[in-house]
Amino acid sequence: MPTVADLGEHQLIQRITKRLASAPWVVVGPGDDAAVVRPRRGTFEVLTTDALVEGVHFDCRFVPPDAIGHRALAVNVSDLAAMGAEPRSALLSLALPATLEIAALDGIMDGLVRVADAHRVIVIGGNVTRSPGPLMLNLTVTGTVRPRRALTRAGARPGDEVFVTGSLGDAAVGLRSLQQSCEPAASREASYICCEERYLRPDARVRAGLLLARNRAASSCIDLSDGLADGVRQLAAASRVGITLDAGAIPITDEVRGWHERHGGNALQTAVAGGDDYELLFTVRRSQLGRLRGATRRLSNLPITRIGIVTGGSDLLLSDEMGKHELPVGFEHFR
Amino acid sequence: MPTVADLGEHQLIQRITKRLASAPWVVVGPGDDAAVVRPRRGTFEVLTTDALVEGVHFDCRFVPPDAIGHRALAVNVSDLAAMGAEPRSALLSLALPATLEIAALDGIMDGLVRVADAHRVIVIGGNVTRSPGPLMLNLTVTGTVRPRRALTRAGARPGDEVFVTGSLGDAAVGLRSLQQSCEPAASREASYICCEERYLRPDARVRAGLLLARNRAASSCIDLSDGLADGVRQLAAASRVGITLDAGAIPITDEVRGWHERHGGNALQTAVAGGDDYELLFTVRRSQLGRLRGATRRLSNLPITRIGIVTGGSDLLLSDEMGKHELPVGFEHFR
Numbered sequence: 001m002p003t004v005a006d007l008g009e010h011q012l013i014q015r016i017t018k019r020l021a022s023a024p025w026v027v028v029g030p031g032d033d034a035a036v037v038r039p040r041r042g043t044f045e046v047l048t049t050d051a052l053v054e055g056v057h058f059d060c061r062f063v064p065p066d067a068i069g070h071r072a073l074a075v076n077v078s079d080l081a082a083m084g085a086e087p088r089s090a091l092l093s094l095a096l097p098a099t100l101e102i103a104a105l106d107g108i109m110d111g112l113v114r115v116a117d118a119h120r121v122i123v124i125g126g127n128v129t130r131s132p133g134p135l136m137l138n139l140t141v142t143g144t145v146r147p148r149r150a151l152t153r154a155g156a157r158p159g160d161e162v163f164v165t166g167s168l169g170d171a172a173v174g175l176r177s178l179q180q181s182c183e184p185a186a187s188r189e190a191s192y193i194c195c196e197e198r199y200l201r202p203d204a205r206v207r208a209g210l211l212l213a214r215n216r217a218a219s220s221c222i223d224l225s226d227g228l229a230d231g232v233r234q235l236a237a238a239s240r241v242g243i244t245l246d247a248g249a250i251p252i253t254d255e256v257r258g259w260h261e262r263h264g265g266n267a268l269q270t271a272v273a274g275g276d277d278y279e280l281l282f283t284v285r286r287s288q289l290g291r292l293r294g295a296t297r298r299l300s301n302l303p304i305t306r307i308g309i310v311t312g313g314s315d316l317l318l319s320d321e322m323g324k325h326e327l328p329v330g331f332e333h334f335r
Numbered sequence: 336m337p338t339v340a341d342l343g344e345h346q347l348i349q350r351i352t353k354r355l356a357s358a359p360w361v362v363v364g365p366g367d368d369a370a371v372v373r374p375r376r377g378t379f380e381v382l383t384t385d386a387l388v389e390g391v392h393f394d395c396r397f398v399p400p401d402a403i404g405h406r407a408l409a410v411n412v413s414d415l416a417a418m419g420a421e422p423r424s425a426l427l428s429l430a431l432p433a434t435l436e437i438a439a440l441d442g443i444m445d446g447l448v449r450v451a452d453a454h455r456v457i458v459i460g461g462n463v464t465r466s467p468g469p470l471m472l473n474l475t476v477t478g479t480v481r482p483r484r485a486l487t488r489a490g491a492r493p494g495d496e497v498f499v500t501g502s503l504g505d506a507a508v509g510l511r512s513l514q515q516s517c518e519p520a521a522s523r524e525a526s527y528i529c530c531e532e533r534y535l536r537p538d539a540r541v542r543a544g545l546l547l548a549r550n551r552a553a554s555s556c557i558d559l560s561d562g563l564a565d566g567v568r569q570l571a572a573a574s575r576v577g578i579t580l581d582a583g584a585i586p587i588t589d590e591v592r593g594w595h596e597r598h599g600g601n602a603l604q605t606a607v608a609g610g611d612d613y614e615l616l617f618t619v620r621r622s623q624l625g626r627l628r629g630a631t632r633r634l635s636n637l638p639i640t641r642i643g644i645v646t647g648g649s650d651l652l653l654s655d656e657m658g659k660h661e662l663p664v665g666f667e668h669f670r
Contacts, residue, residue, distance in 0.1 A: 034383035048369035133468020
């Protein structure tokens, strides 16, 4: 199979850029020293950057190329969603091992272009280099938000209620199911396909973030890349508050419960500590619950669940029928 | 020696962010899901992204940490300079091997902060992840340019004169000198220190780019990351013109000539094909040469040299006392 090393740098760049859409506000697109864009009037700009590294963030044995491209853009778009921003442009920086097949590169672009189209993100530039080690994708995504409408992690106050979009633990179960499928003795089950899809091709909650920001329903917001416990911890630290979660309220799908019934372990623990769900965790002042209902109505397909309350002090607790416990520590990527 | 693996992710991020400056236009800086900035009025935005990969773009045996941080930001700022843009913000994405010493990380930040301060670039956000292989730095830099003042590669026309800032081949000689210093039998010479410095800590020609764009002196511009031949080829292709260079006019320093006298090889060839100089190559309409003189006067420390002429057709030629020859092919990074 031909690899990227069979293409010259210019051919490689052409192969990538011919897949990309443009827009009237792009004054200079890919191919020059830098991109030039006309800003959107009356908005602040929101920028984020995030890398996907082979062997750290994905395993090529069970993550197909299109899912790599999908995730690389989706995790960045999710960061913008958490700020209540509307995505606009992206810069794609690739470090490619010489052994990467051209078909795999095309697959990566398939996934990336799919997410870009879904969220109307224009790839305005980038960089391609060789990697002597793992495949790496670094995406920088920009978006826009009205002045003073950006959602940060720092706005929660005691008494605010805590909400989460969608369901939790699905991506963690999906990852374990995919990992099992690579084990030699694995008898493949097809029944965790929704969880696997959640892991492989996460949806960024852009519409939810936009609605929460535009009608000022949320007082703070974060996206759950490293799990609920980690998100709660970071949001509470930035806002200098405590949070008590109601264990029984945490939204867990039947597929996640079914996995644990079959394979042991604890669905609640997976929902609290499992990463990669890319749901939004946010807080709402009690006086603004009407605004939240307005936003929820317009998100008919995405459940919004109240899972706890913001408190004074700095305690992070999980409350269940047995009482209140310390929230488990979320994992840190680096160690 | 303690390594980055001895720090948790949050400690690591704190160690980096405490080094960073801020500015009044940064509404939300590092530490949230994304950065929020107030755009600069009346300008278009210019964005570029570029990666530095250990083993591809630098060799840790002779490139000290501060030079890695310096280069990572400078090569991106140089792309903005080539567009005539004023640098403004940066996003820093790091993929760190667990074996990287904390002192090396601090050194990288020293170099990066030095370039950021020199060009008044504010690091508004970023990402840190672990690398199972090489150290990688991905920088995204934004800047501003007045509408219709951006310099692109595409504006050269037959009859325009071709200019270059500074001198060429220095960084290539610096690299070879540094490589020799690692060889077992090396008797270290201190006399190529300027060339080595050019390789290790390149200056981005921001002021030159700004002056050429603001007074509309240049018709096209590119920065020389992969050598003069490659830059000429790319500028000519984008502008759909030919270019004839005058070999005798290409600015070569005594240090570069001295290296070749001692070690053999050809100074002109190094100046034409050697990479990493980050000088600006640009074209000027004959009717605008007065504007160029205006810009040159304000760049008293930076030589500007006329090295050729833009022609019709698509031939890329090097002319010397023996006649006209085809311009050698510049190297491509990828193969």
